Amino acid sequence: MRTHAKRWLFLIHRWLGIVACAFFAMWFVSGVVMMYVGYPKLTETERLQHLLPLGTGSGLMAPREALDAAGVAGPLKELRLSASSGGRAVYLAVPLGAGSAAGMRRVSPGSGVVTIDARSGARLQAVDAPLALASAASYAGPGVGLDYRGTVGEDAFTHSRGLDAHRPLHRVQLADADATLLYVSSRTGEVVRDAPRAERLWNYAGAWIHWLYPFRGNAFDRYWADIVNWLSILGIAMALTGTIVGVLRWRFTQPYRSGSRSPYQGRMMRWHHISGLLFALVTITWIFSGLMSMNPWRVFDNGARPLRTEALQGGPLVVTAQDAAPQALLAATGGAVRELRWVRTLGQTTVLAQGAIGRPTLLDSHTALARAFDPEALRVAAARLLPDAVARIEALAAYDLYYYAREAHTMTGGADKPLPILRVVFDDAHATWVHVDPHTGAVLGRTDSSRRVSRWLFAMLHSWDWLPLLERRPLWDSVLIVLSLGGTILSLTGVVIGWRRLGVKMRAMR
Structure with a gap:
């Protein structure tokens, strides 16, 4: 029975490994790429730095005036003013009944957004190609050539669910040094993603293949999560059985006749055996933790109730005729403001005047005077x-x-x-x-x-988001690269061994 069980262990490991080792090698190599080049995203810092300053605000309508002209009544979830649509100053208003669920700090940009020209009060009805080109030109700056590439629902660089509210996306290719591809919202006219050429190319060897994105945006899209989950589970089973086989085959006391503690004479088999014993634990750990990143079958969802954000806000955001015009608010800041945002906190309406960098300046929405919140309240x-x-x-x-905080290019970075x-x-x-x-x-x-x-x-x-490592780079880099190289050797030797075995079987069948 013991011999029978061993044979099944060998068979399971061998035949699962033919497929799984190829994915393991791909995941290890692409994981190293992702340490330095992440999936394309437009961070908040990048967005603000590419917005034109609002200047003095001369000629811009007061918020209540603009909302009335566009026919937007009632309380709001969010209100912003920036030169984000075709380089023009626009109000972006989200009525209280639209957008994301309660308890989030901000709504998903584009969800239920009403875009209003801040000079005329006209409501933006649609974003056409000329407006998308104007937004791209404003983002890129003067002297940069533009090439309009049409619209796309979803492509290799826009799988993020945060872009769903903006689809279809206008694509504009810049003739800048980085050959940047911009994606412009068809709802608001804002640039919502930038993807430089180097980032796009490296992503095919990094995040795009690491997350199995070839199965996204096509007939396999609805099965993508299940494909990732079950491949991970099969990989864990293969690695566990391989670990058991490797330990059973290793002579801890008396060596084999060859003098080696590994029974395998072939170079590939021996490297696979030794690298498996050295890197099996980290391989199993990384495959398991990758599975956990998917929140498989919602194991981490616990039904927690949403936050009562109204307790902190002190009521909904209601814009009145008493709210100051942008000209008064901008004059009070004394700096190059890229965006004004109206929020409700502690029962007061406050305007956050945000520059290209740094923390926003807080202003009273009526008087435009500087404001600070009472810490105890x-x-x-x-x-x-x-x-x-x-x-x-x-x-x-x-x-x-x-x-x-993590680096902006990482999956959890940029916030x-x-x-x-x-x-x-x-x-x-x-x-x-x-x-x-x-x-x-x-x-x-x-x-x-x-x-x-x-x-x-x-x-x-x-x-390995552990502060003692993250704060001591390149120690973090060295540890992850060495372990990834060990896992790559383990995986590639497994691929060679598996395909050789498969070739023997195929020839025997013929």
Whole structure:
């Protein structure tokens, strides 16, 4: 029975390995590429830096005046003013009934957005090719050639679900040094993604193949998650059986007649055996953590209730005739403002005047005077984001295991991670933590016991998001590259061995 069980272990490992090792090799190599080149994205910093300054705001309508002219009544979820549509200053308004679910810091751009010309009050009805070219020209700057490439629903560089509200996307090729391809929203006219040529090319060897995106945007799209999940599960089974076989075949005490502790004489078999013993654990860990990144069958969804953001906002955003015009707000900043954003916090309407870099300046929406939130009032309001009791409120002045920043190109990078922040720890069934920006009063994010488990099983095990390593580069790079090379050797030798075995079987059948 013992011999029979061993034989089944050998067979399972051998035949699963013929397919799985090819994916393993691909994942290891593409993972190294992704350490330095991520999937194309337009970060908030990039977006702001490519917006034209609003200048003095002369001739721009007051927000209530523009909303009335466009026929937008009632409370809003969000209101922004920027020169983001064809280089023109536009209001982007999201009525309260549109957009994403409650509890999010901001709505998904494009979801239910009404775009209004800030000078005429005219409502943008559609984004045509000339407007898309004008937006691209504004983004690129003077003297850069443009080539309109038509519209696309989804392609190799736009699989992100955050772009769904903007589809179809206008594509504009820039004749700049980076040969950048821009994607422009058909809803708002904003540039929503940039993809330089080097980023596009490296992505075919990186994120595009790593995430099995060849199965996205086509007939396999609905099965993509299942394909990734089941390939990962089969890979884990193959690696586990291989580990058992490798340990059973290794002579820990008495060597074989050849003097080696491995029974295999062929170079490929021996390298595969030894590299498997050395790198099996990290291979299993990376395949398992990759599976966890998919949240397979929603194992990390716990049904936690949404945040009561109205407790922090103090009511919906209502724009009135008393709200100051852009000219007064911009005059109060004394700097080159790229965007004005109206928000409701602690029962007051505040305007966030955002430059190309740095934190926004806070202004009273009526008087245009500088504003700062009362720290104690902010803590009291944040404590009401959930109906449960608050265990404690911590002030974080440095990053930790659960609140930290990654490079913009990485999957979890590019988001605003300011410091200091408040961490509101609730005594609820899900052990919820909410992060609040004390400067703007915005909810930066939330985490609970399930999401913290996901952080360990995915980000920690897959990307090694451990501050002592991340803060000591190139140590982080060296560790991941060495382990990836070991896994690549293990996988490629497995591919060669598997195909040789398959060739023998095919010849025997003929």
